Amino acid sequence: MMEKTIRNFCIIAHINHGKSTLADRLLEMTGSVSQMEMREQFLDSNPIERERGITIKLAPVRMKYQLATFNLIDTPGHVDFSYEVSRSLAACEGAILVVDAVSGIQAQTLANFSLAQRQGLVIIPVINKIDLEIAQPDKVSDQLVNVLGFRKEEIIFISAKIGKNIEQVLKAILERIPPPSGEVDKPLKALVFNATYDLYKGVLVWLRLIDGKITQQFIKDKLKIKFLGTGAVSSILEIGYFLPKMLPASTISAGEVGYLATGLKDISLCRVGDTVTFLRENKVESLPGYQEAKPMVFAGLFPIEGDSFLLLKDSLEKLKLSDAALSFTPEISQGMGKGFRCGFLGLLHAEIVQERLEREFNVNLVMTPPTVEYQIEKKNGQLVKILKAADFPDPAQIDKVYEPYVVAAIFTPIDFLGPVISLCKEKRATLVNQEYFGNQVKLTFRMPLAEMVIDFYDQIKNLSSGFASLDWVEEGFKQVEAVRIDILLNGQRVDAFSQIIPRPNVQIVSRNLVEKLKNLIPRQLFEVIIQATLGGKIIARERIAPFRKDVTAKLYGGDRTRRMKLLEKQKKGKKRMKQIGKIAIPQKVFTEVFKK
Ligand code: GDP
Numbered sequence: 001m002m003e004k005t006i007r008n009f010c011i012i013a014h015i016n017h018g019k020s021t022l023a024d025r026l027l028e029m030t031g032s033v034s035q036m037e038m039r040e041q042f043l044d045s046n047p048i049e050r051e052r053g054i055t056i057k058l059a060p061v062r063m064k065y066q067l068a069t070f071n072l073i074d075t076p077g078h079v080d081f082s083y084e085v086s087r088s089l090a091a092c093e094g095a096i097l098v099v100d101a102v103s104g105i106q107a108q109t110l111a112n113f114s115l116a117q118r119q120g121l122v123i124i125p126v127i128n129k130i131d132l133e134i135a136q137p138d139k140v141s142d143q144l145v146n147v148l149g150f151r152k153e154e155i156i157f158i159s160a161k162i163g164k165n166i167e168q169v170l171k172a173i174l175e176r177i178p179p180p181s182g183e184v185d186k187p188l189k190a191l192v193f194n195a196t197y198d199l200y201k202g203v204l205v206w207l208r209l210i211d212g213k214i215t216q217q218f219i220k221d222k223l224k225i226k227f228l229g230t231g232a233v234s235s236i237l238e239i240g241y242f243l244p245k246m247l248p249a250s251t252i253s254a255g256e257v258g259y260l261a262t263g264l265k266d267i268s269l270c271r272v273g274d275t276v277t278f279l280r281e282n283k284v285e286s287l288p289g290y291q292e293a294k295p296m297v298f299a300g301l302f303p304i305e306g307d308s309f310l311l312l313k314d315s316l317e318k319l320k321l322s323d324a325a326l327s328f329t330p331e332i333s334q335g336m337g338k339g340f341r342c343g344f345l346g347l348l349h350a351e352i353v354q355e356r357l358e359r360e361f362n363v364n365l366v367m368t369p370p371t372v373e374y375q376i377e378k379k380n381g382q383l384v385k386i387l388k389a390a391d392f393p394d395p396a397q398i399d400k401v402y403e404p405y406v407v408a409a410i411f412t413p414i415d416f417l418g419p420v421i422s423l424c425k426e427k428r429a430t431l432v433n434q435e436y437f438g439n440q441v442k443l444t445f446r447m448p449l450a451e452m453v454i455d456f457y458d459q460i461k462n463l464s465s466g467f468a469s470l471d472w473v474e475e476g477f478k479q480v481e482a483v484r485i486d487i488l489l490n491g492q493r494v495d496a497f498s499q500i501i502p503r504p505n506v507q508i509v510s511r512n513l514v515e516k517l518k519n520l521i522p523r524q525l526f527e528v529i530i531q532a533t534l535g536g537k538i539i540a541r542e543r544i545a546p547f548r549k550d551v552t553a554k555l556y557g558g559d560r561t562r563r564m565k566l567l568e569k570q571k572k573g574k575k576r577m578k579q580i581g582k583i584a585i586p587q588k589v590f591t592e593v594f595k596k
């Protein structure tokens with residue numbers, strides 16, 4: 001028999017439309033969080049994600065409403081985590097779509113709406129912020145009817161901020177979202193929609209049970225579970241629910257959302273999207289949609305102080321325990337010393353890892369510009385995969401080069417259509433489809449991932465005043481005429497600045513690169529010559545004149561403490577520098593140089 005009183009749902013919205021505020025109200029109204037614990041935006045628990053306003057880890061929470069149990073499953077809000085978004089939607093039967101009563105349907109509203117629709121979820125349309133004087137609830141409700149095809153009667157008007165009509169939302173969850181449809185008496189089948197690491201309990205998998213149950217008796221009998229995708233096997237140390245703190249329980253059954261402590265030390269064995277069953281079951285089939293963790297973007301991480309290599313190694317290992325998508329292998333770079341080549345889901349993921357290493361582990365880092373994987377057919381028939389420009393073979397050895405492509409969906413208000421299309425064309429993108437939803441447009445492009453990983457997302461956001469949204473899926477490899485250009489500083493190659501580019505762009509990119517480096521690298525006590533080369537030939541050159549940087553020169557005699565302070569400051573500044581031969585390069589040069 002199946003529990004008919006369960007409702008599994010998520011809240012989807014464009015950024016700032018009130019998703020977190022509504023979640024807070026639902027928790028409050030159902031008495032799920034005590035007043036003491038209640039702080040705004042309860043679900044966004046990681047400090048970095050709170051600051052950035054994105055949700056990386058999907059905190060679920062169990063609530064009681066009347067006689068029913070509600071499980072609210074949070075979804076990450078960024079394209080780097082789109083696979084995780086789709087898996088967290090797969091754990092639900094319904095979604096609350098929150099739309100701001102002032103700004104109406106926005107890019108991310110549409111993107112989320114289509115994801116939820118594709119997943120077959122029941123969608124409850126909610127118009128938020130009706131307390132505002134400038135709210136236009138009628139206009140926005142017409143949009144929901146005309147653009148997304150809702151019926152007028154379905155729409156709920158609320159103010160999450162002042163707690164108006166929240167009861168109607170709770171009622172709608174109960175009445176409109178169907179209970180889960182699995183069977184308790186069937187063999188165990190559960191979807192892994194997230195995994196985290198606990199020092200004592202090992203990997204905790206966050207499960208949506210589809211069929212079957214896990215009970216205390218099974219734990220006593222020492223029954224093992226297996227992960228159908230990765231093949232991993234583990235014991236069950238503990239099971240329980242999210243309230244939203246983890247609370248051990250004696251049983252979790254079909255339709256429910258809970259956690260399972262595995263004792264495993266390696267989180268990459270417990271992939272999001274995988275299917276869990278008992279080891280003894282041999283007829284249970286995998287749930288659809290499972291994907292391997294696949295790094296798409298690669299960058300070198302180097303400690304600023306040469307002796308922190310071991311600290312960096314140790315920190316990456318610790319971080320990997322809670323981040324299955326992170327991969328790394330040691331790398332030695334000419335000029336940068338010992339570090340790691342890391343694989344990430346996307347740019348944001350790379351930035352988050354860098355930030356966590358610096359904040360939580362106190363490692364000072366340089367991150368080299370992100371790159372993609374190139375596949376090369378050499379003239380001798382050998383096939384090689386290249387993850388950093390420095391490894392790119394000599395042009396004479398290359399037969400063919402292939403680069404990864406993506407299909408990108410960009411939702412934008414019509415006002416920004418022109419600039420968005422021109423930007424995409426600049427990035428070697430081809431428009432394959434264009435669809436209109438009211439005053440929003442969905443553009444579908446096919447483009448090289450390499451063009452996207454630099455700062456495409458930021459550029460799209462900038463030229464649309466933050467209104468456009470971007471989503472992409474990989475789409476295999478395609479041939480490209482590509483070469484490697486190198487940068488020499490006073491004759492020494494700095495491999496972090498090497499770049500793989502399409503051949504027609506060689507002149508312009510080389511020119512830009514040396515000019516940018518000239519502007520970014522501070523003057524030194526000696527002359528610095530910057531050269532761009534292709535297969536040993538110089539294609540562009542710049543010069544930085546010498547300059548004596550004595551910060552105390554301006555201070556005449558007198559104030560000794562002030563002079564000491566300045567010298568101290570200069571010394572600290574030096575620490576944020578990377579030494580290439582005799583040349584001191586600020587960390588930011590490595591990240592700024594490839595931006596537009
Ligand atoms: P999220 O990005 O969708 O999670 O949005 P938040 O819940 O963080 O809300 C974004 C901003 O809108 C915050 O400053 C909230 O205080 C505000 N906000 C949310 N709901 C309401 C509402 O009903 N009325 C008003 N006036 N402001 C709201």
Ligand code: MG
Binds near residue numbers: 021053
């Ligand atoms: Mg939020």
